[in-house]
Structure formats: C-alpha cells, structure tokens
Amino acid sequence: MKSKIIKIVLAFVLIAIGVVAYLWFMPHRNVQSVDAYKTIDATELVNEFLANKEKANILYLDSEEGESKVLIVTGTVSKISKDQLGQYVLLLKKDADKMGVSCTFTLESNSQVAGIKIGDTVKVKGVIRSGAEYDEDLDLIENVIIEKSALIIN
Amino acid sequence: MKKLFIAVLLISISTTSFTQEKLKTTSGHIKFFSTTPAEDIEANNYKVTSNLTSSTGVVVFSVPMQSFEFKKALMQKHYNSKKFLNTKKFPKAKFKGNITNLSAINFFKDGSYTADVSGDLTIHGITKKVSEKMMFVVKNGTVTGTTTFNITLADYGIEFTKGKPSKNIAKDVKITAALNYSK
Numbered sequence: 001m002k003s004k005i006i007k008i009v010l011a012f013v014l015i016a017i018g019v020v021a022y023l024w025f026m027p028h029r030n031v032q033s034v035d036a037y038k039t040i041d042a043t044e045l046v047n048e049f050l051a052n053k054e055k056a057n058i059l060y061l062d063s064e065e066g067e068s069k070v071l072i073v074t075g076t077v078s079k080i081s082k083d084q085l086g087q088y089v090l091l092l093k094k095d096a097d098k099m100g101v102s103c104t105f106t107l108e109s110n111s112q113v114a115g116i117k118i119g120d121t122v123k124v125k126g127v128i129r130s131g132a133e134y135d136e137d138l139d140l141i142e143n144v145i146i147e148k149s150a151l152i153i154n
Numbered sequence: 155m156k157k158l159f160i161a162v163l164l165i166s167i168s169t170t171s172f173t174q175e176k177l178k179t180t181s182g183h184i185k186f187f188s189t190t191p192a193e194d195i196e197a198n199n200y201k202v203t204s205n206l207t208s209s210t211g212v213v214v215f216s217v218p219m220q221s222f223e224f225k226k227a228l229m230q231k232h233y234n235s236k237k238f239l240n241t242k243k244f245p246k247a248k249f250k251g252n253i254t255n256l257s258a259i260n261f262f263k264d265g266s267y268t269a270d271v272s273g274d275l276t277i278h279g280i281t282k283k284v285s286e287k288m289m290f291v292v293k294n295g296t297v298t299g300t301t302t303f304n305i306t307l308a309d310y311g312i313e314f315t316k317g318k319p320s321k322n323i324a325k326d327v328k329i330t331a332a333l334n335y336s337k
Contacts, residue, residue, distance in 0.1 A: 028227045061242040066220050066234025068242075083181040083200045084334065102180060104201065129201065130218035130245045138214045138250070140205050143180065145218050147201070 031127045031148035032109075034070045039123075042075030042092040042101040045144055049131035050099075060128050072125045072152055073101050077118050088113040090124065091143065099132045102143040109150040116151075123152040177206040177261065177297050177335035184217055184331045188324040195229065195323065197222040204333050206299070208261040211253035213271055213288075215331075216246050232319075238312060239278055247277045251284075259290060266291050271301075277310040297335040304328055 037060075049056045062068045075092030078100060083089055088110050093100025103124045105113055116122065126149035133142040182202030188195040201221040205214045219241040224230040234241045251273015253259065259267040272285040288301040304326045307313065314320040 023228050024226070026227045028230070057242060057245055061220065061245055062234070064235055065231035066241055067231075068220060081181065084183045084332065085198075085200050087200070089181065102201075129220040133216075133246075135214075138205060138212065139176065140203065140214050140216065142203050142216050142246075145201050145221060147221060 029067055029127075031070055032125060032150050036072045036125055037069040039072040039074065042073050042144075043094055043097055045071070045073060045101055046097065046099050046132040049133065049144065053131060053133065056131050060131070068128050070125065070127050071146065072123055073103065073146060074121070074123050075101060077116055077120045077122055080113065080116060080118065086110070090116065090122065090149075092122070092124065093143075098134060099141055100143050101132075101146055103146045103149040105149045112151045124149050125152050126150070175208045175261070175337065177208060177337060179204050179333050179335050182215070182331060182333040184329065186222070186327045186329050188327045190322055190324050193322045195224070197224045197230075197233070199223070202331070202333065204299075204335070206261075206297070206335055211256035211259075211269075213249070213251050213253060213273070215249040217248070219245055219247055238319075244277075244279045247275070249273055249275045249284075253288075261290070261292055261297055264292050264294070269299075275305075277305070278312055280310045282309055295337070299333040299335060300331065302328065302330045 048059075060069045060071075073092060076094060077090050078093040078095070079089075079091035081089045081091075083104060085107075087107060088105040090103045090105070090113065091100045092103060103126055124146065126146040129145040129147055130142070132144045134140070135142075180203045181200060182204050184199045184202050186197055199217060199221045201218050203216045206212070219239055220234060222230070222233065224233065233239055236243075251271050253269045254272055255270045259269055267290045269288045269290055270285065271288045272283070274281050275284045284303075286301055286303040288299055291298045291300075306326050307323070308325065314323060
C-alpha cells in the first residue's frame, strides 16, 4: 500500500517537472512551418490598413499570445537593406505607392536574399507584426512590418 | 511691388524646405530590461521607425509592439496578451516630441551632442509627458541617436498585484534605444 502511494506521488512529481520544463523550454513558433493565412499583394495589404486600420488589426493581429497571421506577400522589391542585427530587409513597394511591406529575414534565411535585385518580383512568407500608417503632419511613413521571412521559390 | 512680395515669399518657402532636412530610420533598435531578485527579463526590437527634422527639432518614434523578441517563448506570449501589453488593441507605441536645446546641436557637423527631448509617450493606449536626454553622434553625414531611460509600468496601466508576475517583473523597466538615421 505504502509503495503504491509513493509511486503515485512520484508520478505526480514527474508530471509537474515535465510541465514546468515544457513551459520553460517551450520553443518559439516556427513561422515557416505554419500554413499561411493567405497570399496577398503588397499594395493590397497596405491599402487594407489605410482603408480601415481597426478592421485590419482585428483581422491580422493576434490578441492572446502575439501570434499574428502568417502571410505570403507578393510584390516588387524597391529597397534592400540590413537591420542592426544583420538581418536582410526587403521593402516590397510599387514606385507609385507611398508605403510598402517591409519583410525582415532571419540570420538563417538571410542567404536567400543574395540573388535578389531591386525590381524583382518576389513571394515572401512571414508573420505580420504591425500595419501601414501615414501621418501627414509629421510625414511619418510606416510600412507593414513582416518578420521571420523566407522566400517562396516557385 | 506685389510681384516682388510674391518672389520673396517663394524664395523663403524654397529655402525653408531646403533646410528642413529630414533624418529617417526604419530599423531602430529598442531594448527593454527588467531586473528583480527572481529574474532578469530582456526583449529586443529592431523595427523602430523614427523621423527627426533637423531644422525644427521634431522627433517622432513608432514602435511595433509585436516585434519585441524574448528569449523565452512563454514570456513573449504573456507580454502580448490582454493582461499585459494587449498588442492587438495597441499594436504600436509612439513618441512625439521636440528637442528643446536645438541650438546646441549641429546635425551637419561631426561631433557628439546631448539633446534634451520632451514630448508625449504613448504605450498601451496611455499618453504621458516625458523629458529625457538623447545623445546624437554625427559622423560623415550619418546621425546615430541613443538614449537610456526608465519607465514605470504602472504609469501606462500595466500592473501586477499578485502571482508570479508581481515578483518576476520589475515595477520600473530600463529602455535603451539606438537609432541609425540617414537622409
């Protein structure tokens, strides 16, 4: 009887340790392994935010855990740069548009950008972080921000 | 006479727009750091958009809140949730302010300058007046702005009274920013 109780207590302790370890070491979401919510043109995505910011935020951003929608964005590369972490950033924007979609790659997917030139049409998969906005008074241009990007090649 | 007046007006407008040099970045870095005896928490964000108008001293920041990356996935989830920053409802933190000692800074001459910046900081939908120091380093036409200051989370409606967060998250967190401006 006594050994049975010990076994049960031990099992509970192991489960508790397992749960704590899982929460502690829980990996970050792998954006590239998540099915994309939709494929959308860069201009169209920007315009959705400009037309109705609240509606677009509700549609694309996640409130519970910050795991917002994973999107595949198509567009023309208008700028190639690197951020302070050394991650490549492709700005997908038509010449006529004021704002675009800024896609930040990761140190792992950076090498995909090597062959990309300004003017290329690309398809980028990543997670949306925030929408486009334009403040006329301050002339502050805010692009749609996509991170954890990788190219979709086909 | 009227023509002369218009000509003078046009010239003055064109010179104004010429001297209204705008410095911009879309890849500023902001870090926040919280320390308690229980735990140190750090999160980094490399997607800060900022404009600085050198002639007027107007400084604007926009921080996409979901771009903060934590080491622990669970912590990042908590940070984004309704109980904490509610980043779906408040996806951006903003700052709009002015350099109040603009005459002490020359954005066109190499050197280090300390700016007094005052303005409105909006986090979690709550706006507060802040005044902080910002360092500017001008070198070969590039301008780097850095600043470090503390914010009290309760001022922005982020409060934890019980449970683990009240022990593990500091009441005041340290913010460090590095902005790489270009023309």
